[in-house]
Amino acid sequence: MLDKRYDHLQVEEGKYEKWKEGGYFTAGDKSKQPFSLVIPPPNVTGKLHLGHVMDTIPDDIIARYKRMKGFDVLWVPGVDHAGIATQAKVEERLRKQGISRYDLGREKFLEKAFEWKEEYSATIHKQWASIGLSVDYTRERFTLDEGLQKAVKRVFKTLYDEGLIYRGERIINWDPELRTALSNIEVVHSDDEGEFFYFLYDVVGEDKQIVVATTRPETMFGDVAVFVNPKDKRFADLVGKKVINPANGQELPLMADPYVDISFGTGAMKCTPAHDPNDFNLAKKYGFPFIKVLDESAKMNELAGEYKGMDRYECRKALVERIKEQGHLQKIEKIVHSVGHSERSGAVVEPMLSKQWFVKMRPLAEAVLASQKSAGKVDFIPKRFEKVLLRWMASCDDWCISRQLWWGHRIPAYYSKEDGSVVVSETPLDPALYDQDEDVLDTWFSSGLWPFATLGWPDKTPDFDRYFPTSVLVTGYDIIFFWVSRMVFQSLHFTGKSPFKQVVIHGLIRDEQGRKMSKSLGNGIDPIDVIAKYGVDALRYFITTNSTPGQDMRYSDEKLSASANYLNKIWNACRYVELTLGEDYQPKDIDKKGLNTLDQYILTRLSKTIAAVEKKMDAYQFGAASSILYDFVYDDFCSFYLEMSKVSGDGATKDVLFHVIKSIILLIYPYCPFIAEEMYLSLPKHQNSIMEESYPEEMKGYRFPSSEKKGNILKQMIKDVRSYKSETGLAPNEAVKLILSPKLPFKGIEAYLTRFLFAKSIEEAPELPEGGRIYNYGGVSLFVEHEEDKGTAKARLNEEITRLEAEVARGEKMLSNPGFLAKAPKEKIKLEQDKLSLNKQKLAEAKAQLAKLG
RNA sequence: GGAUGCUUAGCUCAGCGGGAGAGCAUCGCCCUUACAAGGCGGGGGUCACAGGUUCGAACCCUGUAGCAUCCACCA
Numbered sequence: 001m002l003d004k005r006y007d008h009l010q011v012e013e014g015k016y017e018k019w020k021e022g023g024y025f026t027a028g029d030k031s032k033q034p035f036s037l038v039i040p041p042p043n044v045t046g047k048l049h050l051g052h053v054m055d056t057i058p059d060d061i062i063a064r065y066k067r068m069k070g071f072d073v074l075w076v077p078g079v080d081h082a083g084i085a086t087q088a089k090v091e092e093r094l095r096k097q098g099i100s101r102y103d104l105g106r107e108k109f110l111e112k113a114f115e116w117k118e119e120y121s122a123t124i125h126k127q128w129a130s131i132g133l134s135v136d137y138t139r140e141r142f143t144l145d146e147g148l149q150k151a152v153k154r155v156f157k158t159l160y161d162e163g164l165i166y167r168g169e170r171i172i173n174w175d176p177e178l179r180t181a182l183s184n185i186e187v188v189h190s191d192d193e194g195e196f197f198y199f200l201y202d203v204v205g206e207d208k209q210i211v212v213a214t215t216r217p218e219t220m221f222g223d224v225a226v227f228v229n230p231k232d233k234r235f236a237d238l239v240g241k242k243v244i245n246p247a248n249g250q251e252l253p254l255m256a257d258p259y260v261d262i263s264f265g266t267g268a269m270k271c272t273p274a275h276d277p278n279d280f281n282l283a284k285k286y287g288f289p290f291i292k293v294l295d296e297s298a299k300m301n302e303l304a305g306e307y308k309g310m311d312r313y314e315c316r317k318a319l320v321e322r323i324k325e326q327g328h329l330q331k332i333e334k335i336v337h338s339v340g341h342s343e344r345s346g347a348v349v350e351p352m353l354s355k356q357w358f359v360k361m362r363p364l365a366e367a368v369l370a371s372q373k374s375a376g377k378v379d380f381i382p383k384r385f386e387k388v389l390l391r392w393m394a395s396c397d398d399w400c401i402s403r404q405l406w407w408g409h410r411i412p413a414y415y416s417k418e419d420g421s422v423v424v425s426e427t428p429l430d431p432a433l434y435d436q437d438e439d440v441l442d443t444w445f446s447s448g449l450w451p452f453a454t455l456g457w458p459d460k461t462p463d464f465d466r467y468f469p470t471s472v473l474v475t476g477y478d479i480i481f482f483w484v485s486r487m488v489f490q491s492l493h494f495t496g497k498s499p500f501k502q503v504v505i506h507g508l509i510r511d512e513q514g515r516k517m518s519k520s521l522g523n524g525i526d527p528i529d530v531i532a533k534y535g536v537d538a539l540r541y542f543i544t545t546n547s548t549p550g551q552d553m554r555y556s557d558e559k560l561s562a563s564a565n566y567l568n569k570i571w572n573a574c575r576y577v578e579l580t581l582g583e584d585y586q587p588k589d590i591d592k593k594g595l596n597t598l599d600q601y602i603l604t605r606l607s608k609t610i611a612a613v614e615k616k617m618d619a620y621q622f623g624a625a626s627s628i629l630y631d632f633v634y635d636d637f638c639s640f641y642l643e644m645s646k647v648s649g650d651g652a653t654k655d656v657l658f659h660v661i662k663s664i665i666l667l668i669y670p671y672c673p674f675i676a677e678e679m680y681l682s683l684p685k686h687q688n689s690i691m692e693e694s695y696p697e698e699m700k701g702y703r704f705p706s707s708e709k710k711g712n713i714l715k716q717m718i719k720d721v722r723s724y725k726s727e728t729g730l731a732p733n734e735a736v737k738l739i740l741s742p743k744l745p746f747k748g749i750e751a752y753l754t755r756f757l758f759a760k761s762i763e764e765a766p767e768l769p770e771g772g773r774i775y776n777y778g779g780v781s782l783f784v785e786h787e788e789d790k791g792t793a794k795a796r797l798n799e800e801i802t803r804l805e806a807e808v809a810r811g812e813k814m815l816s817n818p819g820f821l822a823k824a825p826k827e828k829i830k831l832e833q834d835k836l837s838l839n840k841q842k843l844a845e846a847k848a849q850l851a852k853l854g
Numbered sequence: 855g856g857a858u859g860c861u862u863a864g865c866u867c868a869g870c871g872g873g874a875g876a877g878c879a880u881c882g883c884c885c886u887u888a889c890a891a892g893g894c895g896g897g898g899g900u901c902a903c904a905g906g907u908u909c910g911a912a913c914c915c916u917g918u919a920g921c922a923u924c925c926a927c928c929a
Binding site for chain 2: 212272547561572623731
């Protein structure tokens, strides 16, 4: 027997361990159809936040639902080494102990990093348990484990041999704090306040000056030219002359190129090939050298002369001051411009010429674009997110994959000690003859292999054969570029298939004011606190049912509370059913012949509910599915049938109560497995765990349309009379006399009306008397005897008639419309016809009553 | 500059071609033996605006405005 109150702490106790140890999460039943998914691997950097809950609870609902539907579900868990992020954390920890990574050296540092990983994996496991993830621990993976190492090396080597990975000098994004290259999408742009410096450049051999504006004066030591637009009349006579760089006094050619925007700044632009991607292109076009003036910490190098060793911003300040003193500063303007910051360190990213490894994206991207037009495409839910992928694939630049870090997959390229030639090899080469590349790969390089490498690729494993491609992937829209796109092109290239059939995209969770949750705002919500307060089931329910796919949602304490209340409602309904069934009750099949009208009513509603919920579940519309169930639980079951069953507790009713509550428990289970398990195990007859149960059947043979109608009439009668009492100031429990005309709509209705309307008597009469309130239901009318003057009664009937006439007119108009009859679906037409005849009947009844009143 | 989403009840959001919905809040009545973390009954909306398509538009199309996000550019 369940306790009086739903106590989530008690309910959650021990269940996860039981499932896990019972092997319920382990895939491999070959008698079933496979269904597979991989977890978006959390970074080993920190603790669980609500974003992880958003990522993984839909996965868990899908996994639990599909298991009940008879699939062999494999859900692969794992964690991501998260290169830059983790290395930064480990370094920070070491720094607190007064150690730098260089003190330790590469090998020792990696030992520390692996210790960190072990520590955080343990935490992550606890967190998975606390939110109830049904992942298959026997197949857990790590992005740096042996299998992934093998896969990464195979991919790198293959792409290199195919010419799709190359090493080259390019302008890349440099993070001077972490001292590594970054890919374009690891740079976050923000509109920052800055200064626009206008400098005067003397023209050699002329008594003239031109004005060049820049936001980065310190890079002037690397300038090779000044460019203007060839159509710009202001400079037409000066092109071809030399100008003096006010930073170092060197002569620079004044050149013309259409790249320069006449209307921007002064129309004259300095060209710094080693520190700006556009200038780099110009320099290549005209054969200028690429002069670097910054080192890897963004400090000035020897070319900056007296400023050598200075930080870039200090140098900027000092240099501007000196140029001003020399009379070459025209003005300084405050501007707001977009500045790139490192996603991880926040440092202002320096575009810098550097030798790095790149993936040649065009051919790989084209393959994705082609695949998305084929039958093997990935279906996005919602559809619009496919465009995000396509747009990125259509325009992305080559991917800079080398990182000047230690924590990650070391690049399997080796340089000959003899002649410096490059060899890429999956197996280590003799260190006496070769030096391995010092750098590691971008974290997303290995994450991109996740769906197939975790199943055994490049080996031909049974799991790979059985579970690849995976069925569905759930992730947020913010990492479509980072992750989804890379999994898709890597998978297409190496397995020939898309890595998953469907991608379900969810939005981000925000705080109660709609702001992003962030560390700096301190507005993050710790799921552990939420679980302690409301229970994990309430959290799971809240997070999957309060938004629509792809849309952001706000955290709401109120809605969590509402979720917990809903669970308490089901809990108590279950408790009531158990109290009613009694200790000795033995579940048995429902005797179809022994059903009364309301039994038939609730079974019909249940059957329809199951069908509707299942349809939404299959489409991954968890919000829609849950609201269908919610309506059934509250309106049809708790407020109506369950109350009515208190009157008519005859033979079959107990079986029906049992059947319905069990179905509700099974339907809510994927969302709220803990409370569902607790309730399930308290039922008279059960397996070892709800995880051994199947999804409820639709029960097509148990639909009784006429009983459904009768039930709805009774529902409406009760509502009408209660409303009448409230409206006329009668107490809810005031005894009233009811008359039904011309006869009772179904046998046994008297008992329900007596109990719920406190009827003092119920009569059946062919004609209704005067002096009370009358309600019409089409074929049956209800009379409530109560003092009401004739005028009021007539006014009310007139109002009713006006309303019904409008209804009838509407129906007739619709049904006489040839366009409607030709184009509307058949069911819709039938529905309108039924509605019309019912309204006509009600109208006739109302008119007859009015006539009698005179 | 390009793209996407949002604008519906006081608040937070569903609905996305066939009669405006939920939760919370609000008002009134109830401690009815499953649940007061409850029950019952009510009030509350020209579905941002303007055009168009349709027999029929909150829903589709076009445009406008506001808010949000992403991408690109920014000497």
